Amino acid sequence: MFLIALSPILWLVVALSVLKMAAYKACPIALLIALAAGILVNDMTAVHAVQATLEGVALACWPILLVIIAAIFTYNLSVYTKGMDIIKQMLTSVSSDRRVLILLIGWGFGGFLEGMAGFGTAIAIPASMLAGIGVNPVLSVAVCLIANSVPTAYGSIGIPLVTLGSVTGLEPTQLATYTCLQLAPLTFLCPFLMVIVAGNSLKALKHMVPTCLGASLGFLIPELIVASHMGPELAVVAGSIGAMAAIVACAEVKPLHDGEFAMDSGHEAAHHVSAKQGFIACLPFILIFLFLLFTSKLIPSIHDPLHLIKTSVLIYDGEGGAPYTFTWVATPGILILLAAFIGGTVQKASMGEMLTVFKNTVVNLRFTIITIITVIATAKVMGYSGMTEQIAETAVAATGTGYPAIAAFIGSIGTFITGSATSSCVLFGKLQTGAAAAIGADGAVQTWIAAANATGACAGKMISPQSIAIGVAAIGVTGADSELLKFAVKVYIPFVIVMGLLVYFGQTLVG
Numbered sequence: 001m002f003l004i005a006l007s008p009i010l011w012l013v014v015a016l017s018v019l020k021m022a023a024y025k026a027c028p029i030a031l032l033i034a035l036a037a038g039i040l041v042n043d044m045t046a047v048h049a050v051q052a053t054l055e056g057v058a059l060a061c062w063p064i065l066l067v068i069i070a071a072i073f074t075y076n077l078s079v080y081t082k083g084m085d086i087i088k089q090m091l092t093s094v095s096s097d098r099r100v101l102i103l104l105i106g107w108g109f110g111g112f113l114e115g116m117a118g119f120g121t122a123i124a125i126p127a128s129m130l131a132g133i134g135v136n137p138v139l140s141v142a143v144c145l146i147a148n149s150v151p152t153a154y155g156s157i158g159i160p161l162v163t164l165g166s167v168t169g170l171e172p173t174q175l176a177t178y179t180c181l182q183l184a185p186l187t188f189l190c191p192f193l194m195v196i197v198a199g200n201s202l203k204a205l206k207h208m209v210p211t212c213l214g215a216s217l218g219f220l221i222p223e224l225i226v227a228s229h230m231g232p233e234l235a236v237v238a239g240s241i242g243a244m245a246a247i248v249a250c251a252e253v254k255p256l257h258d259g260e261f262a263m264d265s266g267h268e269a270a271h272h273v274s275a276k277q278g279f280i281a282c283l284p285f286i287l288i289f290l291f292l293l294f295t296s297k298l299i300p301s302i303h304d305p306l307h308l309i310k311t312s313v314l315i316y317d318g319e320g321g322a323p324y325t326f327t328w329v330a331t332p333g334i335l336i337l338l339a340a341f342i343g344g345t346v347q348k349a350s351m352g353e354m355l356t357v358f359k360n361t362v363v364n365l366r367f368t369i370i371t372i373i374t375v376i377a378t379a380k381v382m383g384y385s386g387m388t389e390q391i392a393e394t395a396v397a398a399t400g401t402g403y404p405a406i407a408a409f410i411g412s413i414g415t416f417i418t419g420s421a422t423s424s425c426v427l428f429g430k431l432q433t434g435a436a437a438a439i440g441a442d443g444a445v446q447t448w449i450a451a452a453n454a455t456g457a458c459a460g461k462m463i464s465p466q467s468i469a470i471g472v473a474a475i476g477v478t479g480a481d482s483e484l485l486k487f488a489v490k491v492y493i494p495f496v497i498v499m500g501l502l503v504y505f506g507q508t509l510v511g
Contacts, residue, residue, distance in 0.1 A: 058313075116288065410453065
C-alpha cells in the first residue's frame with residue numbers, strides 16, 4: 001500500500017530526474033496515476049475523484065496562478081517600458097567594488113525579485129546583470145544560487161507559504177514566522193558566504209564585514225517583523241528593501257577602494273538617473289507594496305470589508321471536504337494587476353500595449369499553468385483518498401520521534417524534483433502535518449514541522465536542475481551546468497543538515 005500511495009511521487013522523481021521529461025508532461029501523468037490508485041486501491045469513488053481534481057484546479061487558478069501571472073506580468077511590463085533598465089542603472093551606481101555590487105544585486109535586488117515575481121527571475125536577472133558589468137559569468141550564477149536560497153519560501157508574493165496554509169489548513173502568518181525563524185541563521189550567513197565565494201577566499205571579507213552585517217540584519221529584521229505581523233506576502237520584499245538600504249548606506253558612509261575588487265563597468269553612466277526617473281521606474285513595485293500593506297490585517301477598516309467580498313462553494317463533498325472560498329478583491333493577484341496597470345500607464349504604456357504584454361505573459365507561462373494545475377490536483381486526490389496519510393504513517397514508523405529532523409530534507413526533495421517551492425508545499429505539506437500528528441505533536445509543533453517543508457524547499461532550490469538551467473541560460477555559457485551543480489551541492493548539504501537540527505531541537509521551544 002505504501003508504494004502505491006507513493007507512486008505519483010515516484011513517477012515524478014523518475015520522470016523529471018531520470019527521464020528528463022518536461023514537468024508539464026510529467027505532472028498530468030502523475031495526476032492520472034493518483035486517480036487510478038485512489039479509485040482502484042483506496043476505494044475512492046469516481047465522483048469524489050473528479051471533485052477532488054476540480055478542487056485542486058480551483059486552488060491552482062485562484063489564487064495561486066493569479067498571483068504568479070500578475071507578478072510575472074508586472075516584471076515583464078517594467079522590462080517593456082524600460083523601467084527595469086533604469087533600476088539596473090541605479091543599482092550599479094552605488095559602488096565600484098565588485099563585492100558590494102554582488103551583495104546589492106544578487107542578495108538585495110535578487111531577494112526583491114524573488115519576493116515580487118519568483119519563478120527564476122531572481123536568478124536570471126541578477127546573474128545577467130552581474131555578468132554584464134564584468135563579474136565572471138559562472139561566479140555570477142553561483143552567488144545568485146546562494147542568494148536565492150533563503151527568500152524562496154516567500155517567492156511571488158508569499159505564494160508557497162500561502163499555498164502551504166491552504167493545503168494544511170494552518171495559519172499562513174504563523175507559518176511565515178516559523179519559516180523565518182528556521183531560516184534566520186542562514187539568512188544571517190548568506191551575505192558573508194557570497195563575499196567569500198566572490199573572492200574565493202576568507203580574505204575577501206576584508207573591510208566588508210560591516211556591509212555583510214548590514215546586509216544580513218537589514219534583511220532579517222524587517223522580514224521577521226513583517227512575517228509575524230502581516231504574513232508571508234511582503235516579508236521578503238521588506239527584507240530585501242532593508243538589505244539594499246543597508247548596503248547603500250554602508251557604501252555611502254565608507255566607500256571601498258580595494259584595487260583587487262575594483263570595477264568601473266557601467267558605474268559612471270548610472271549617475272544620470274534622476275529621482276523622478278527612479279520613482280517612475282519603481283512605481284509598479286511601490287504600488288504593490290502599498291496596496292498589499294493597506295489591505296492587510298494591520299488596517300482592519302480596509303481589510304475587513306474587502307474580505308467580505310467572497311463566494312464559498314462546496315466542491316468536494318466527501319469526508320474531510322469543506323467549502324472552498326474565492327476571495328474576489330482582497331487577494332494579492334488582483335492587487336498586483338491593479339498596481340501593474342497603474343504603473344504602466346504612468347510609464348506611458350498604452351492599454352493595448354499592456355494587454356499585449358499580459359497576453360504574452362500568459363502564453364509564455366502556459367507550461368507552468370499546466371504544471372501547477374495538475375500537481376495541485378494530484379495533491380488533492382492523494383490527500384482525500386488517504387494516500388498522503390499512508391505515506392506519513394510509513395515515514396513516522398521508520399523515523400519515530402526523529403521525524404522532524406528529516407522534515408526539511410523532504411521539502412528540499414520536492415523543490416529539487418519540481419523546481420518550485422510552491423509545488424513542494426503542495427506535494428508534501430499535508431504529509432508533514434500528518435507525520436507531525438502521528439508522533440503526537442501539538443498544533444504549534446505541527447505548524448513548525450510544516451514550515452520546515454518551506455525551509456527545506458529553499459535548500460532544494462539551489463540544486464534544482466531548473467534553477468541551474470535558468471542561470472546558465474541567463475549568462476549564455478553552455479556546459480556550465482555540471483560545474484554549478486557541483487558547487488551548489490557543497491552548499492546544499494550543510495544547509496539541509498543545519499535545517500534538520502534546527503527543526504528537531506526547535507520544536508521544544510514552540511511546543
